[in-house]
Amino acid sequence: MSSAFSRCQLEADVDMRIQCLLDVSERSGLAFPFNYGVEMVGPGVVSKAPGPPSSQIDSEISHQPANATPSKQEDPPKPEDLPKQEETSKQEETPKQEETPKQEETPKQEETPKQEDTPKQEDTPKQEEAQKQEDSPKREEPTRPDDGPMKTYAPSDIRFIPDVETRFTEATKRLQRANAQSMAKIRYPGVAAHARDWSFPINVPNCDSEVKNILLAIPSAPGNFDGRNAVRKTYGSVSEMERLKSRVVFFVGLTANSDLQKKMEDEHKVYSDIVQIDAVDSYYNLTLKTLGMLAWVRDHCKTPSFLVKMDDDNMVNLDNYLAAAENLRRKYQYFIAGSYRAGGHPAQGGKWLDPVYPVVYGSTQYPVFLGGPSYVMTNNFLRNLIDVCSKLPFIHLEDVFVNGVCAEELPSVIKARIDNLKMQPERMPCNFKRIPGYVLAHDYASPNDVIRAWNLWHSCH
Numbered sequence: 001m002s003s004a005f006s007r008c009q010l011e012a013d014v015d016m017r018i019q020c021l022l023d024v025s026e027r028s029g030l031a032f033p034f035n036y037g038v039e040m041v042g043p044g045v046v047s048k049a050p051g052p053p054s055s056q057i058d059s060e061i062s063h064q065p066a067n068a069t070p071s072k073q074e075d076p077p078k079p080e081d082l083p084k085q086e087e088t089s090k091q092e093e094t095p096k097q098e099e100t101p102k103q104e105e106t107p108k109q110e111e112t113p114k115q116e117d118t119p120k121q122e123d124t125p126k127q128e129e130a131q132k133q134e135d136s137p138k139r140e141e142p143t144r145p146d147d148g149p150m151k152t153y154a155p156s157d158i159r160f161i162p163d164v165e166t167r168f169t170e171a172t173k174r175l176q177r178a179n180a181q182s183m184a185k186i187r188y189p190g191v192a193a194h195a196r197d198w199s200f201p202i203n204v205p206n207c208d209s210e211v212k213n214i215l216l217a218i219p220s221a222p223g224n225f226d227g228r229n230a231v232r233k234t235y236g237s238v239s240e241m242e243r244l245k246s247r248v249v250f251f252v253g254l255t256a257n258s259d260l261q262k263k264m265e266d267e268h269k270v271y272s273d274i275v276q277i278d279a280v281d282s283y284y285n286l287t288l289k290t291l292g293m294l295a296w297v298r299d300h301c302k303t304p305s306f307l308v309k310m311d312d313d314n315m316v317n318l319d320n321y322l323a324a325a326e327n328l329r330r331k332y333q334y335f336i337a338g339s340y341r342a343g344g345h346p347a348q349g350g351k352w353l354d355p356v357y358p359v360v361y362g363s364t365q366y367p368v369f370l371g372g373p374s375y376v377m378t379n380n381f382l383r384n385l386i387d388v389c390s391k392l393p394f395i396h397l398e399d400v401f402v403n404g405v406c407a408e409e410l411p412s413v414i415k416a417r418i419d420n421l422k423m424q425p426e427r428m429p430c431n432f433k434r435i436p437g438y439v440l441a442h443d444y445a446s447p448n449d450v451i452r453a454w455n456l457w458h459s460c461h
Contacts, residue, residue, distance in 0.1 A: 050269035148230035157362055159409070164391050168192040182355040187284050191360065191393040194288055198295040201254070202268050202276035207247060208300035213322055214246035215304045215379065217293050218312050222255040222264055222281055223357045225310040225360045232271065234454035237314050244318055246304065250274050251293045253281025283351075287398040291389055294402075298382040305329070308376045315425075315453045316374070316440045317432050324418050324439060325376050332414045336403045338375030340367045340417035344400075352397065362406070368415050369404025373423065373442040377403070384410055429453040430460035 008020035021351035037087050158174075161167040171191040175183070207215065216236060220228055228250050232238075236248035250273055256259055269273040277292035290309070297307055306325045310316065328335050344366040358364050370409045385402070389411045395401035407413050418439060426432065426441035 008263055014202065015347060018107060039344075040380045072436040087452075090359065102224050103422055121146055131167045152214040158360065159392060164195070166392065168195070175356065178355045178359045182353060186355070186396060187282075187354055188356065188396065189257070189285065189288070189394065194291050194394050195390045198286035198292045200275050200292075200296060201278060202265060204234055204249060204268075204272055204275055205299075207303045209303055210245060211247045211301070211304050212245040212406050213306065213320065214244060214325075215301050215307050216241075216246060216248040216310055216318075217297065217307060218310050219286065219289055219293065220246065220250040220252050220262050220312050222257075224312065225263070225267065227450075228267075228274075231451040232273075233451055240318070244322065245348050246318070247301070248273060248310075249296075251289060251296070252276050253279050253285060253289055268460055284396045287394060287396055287401050290398040291386060294382050294386055297379065298386060300378070304379055306376050307379050307382070309372075310374045311442065312447075313450070314374055314440055314442050315429070315432070315444060315450055315457075317438055320420070320437050320439045321376065321418075328414075328416050328418075329378065332378075332416070334378050334381045334410070334412050335414040336370055336375055336407055337414075337416035337418045338403075339371035339373070339421045340368065340372055340415070341399075341404075342364075344369070354395070354397060354400075356393075357395055357400070360395075366400050366439045367404045367408045369400050369407075370415065371421075371423070372397075373404060374421065374440055375399070377419070377456075381410065381413060385413075410427055425449065426442070426453065429457040432457045433460050 005436065008024060059185075088426055096280065158167050158170045161170060168191050175188075175191065218228075218231060219237075230249065231250075234240075252264065252274060254276065255264075264274065264276070275296055277289055277296070279288040279292055281289070293309070294307075306322070308321065309458070325337065328337055346357045346363055346366070348355075385406055389402060389406040392401075392405060392409070395405060420435065420438045420440075422441045423444065425444045432438050432441075441453075444453065
């Protein structure tokens, strides 16, 4: 933690401490210290966030192993203990941070060495070793949401407020404590922006009985004509979709550009594979776009066994993807599977900046989620998933929110790992044919690179 924030720990009052951190952040230009400073675990209660201080994160969300943070250290206080903590947590934690004898009413702490020895810190290595031994053989197996390492929410977590309106009201109040500059950077649409019905200005016919295996749902920017054409020429071609008894649909948002809208409508008349969702198309609306996509599949495409969400800068072996999904379906009736992300923390800067989750959900660790470039789910629980999402405060990171936070509320849905999903472009496209089970490579620089990789792959012997 920067020394600039250290004086804020002297503030005894909760609101004054938070205001001090905000003031220092705004004057110094430093990021608000979510991972170290304060963790809102209930009205008027502040505790030190678990884990070490986190530096500025400008890359993708960090993915610490699930066994990196012993869950016992992150257990929230019981509800009946909250009033006591409000009075005593300041007295107990201040001497530890500043090493100043300020405990006038707690002489017992000086006489009992147990508190000075900090048993939790002594036990940490043992817990980590034990956790590693327990987790290491399980890492190859999917983890149930209710068995995962991320159950660190406070008892007063707003997810446990039964009334939806009250839940969103409480979430809005907590957002007022967030760094205003950080909130402005992400152009946050509001905690209840997704609690709504959906319509589709551009639509396609419903899936028929011939679409049995995969609905390939690809979010696409309105102007990304080349990206959509690259998919149509490669793994999403008519011949490939017919061979796999599958279908590809591109999902776009609204645009204020009338010429662009007209071109997109003309494109749809030719290919009949575009669905437009009634939400403005932008990166920070990707969660809205994804929920609109799920709503369309729920209502218009019930025949395929699996829904695959796929970015348009990927290269994919759909045969291997389908085989992996079929294998999981033999074990689990409901699942979401992909690049398994456990122990992730909200980023403090860069593209994945997230000042919302720690404040609204009262935790500095995400639930287990499946990485956004692509994930697959069984097409038999979308209604429940959408319903749950509509009752939880909005997070703009769609993978964290949809298949992490929302799916966490559905204990019967398994979050599973699929191997051989590469988060970089494949420099040797023949590996798609040579490596058994190779599913996907991500982040190709241009649509032409996608086409080139496909052609090289299919010319390999």
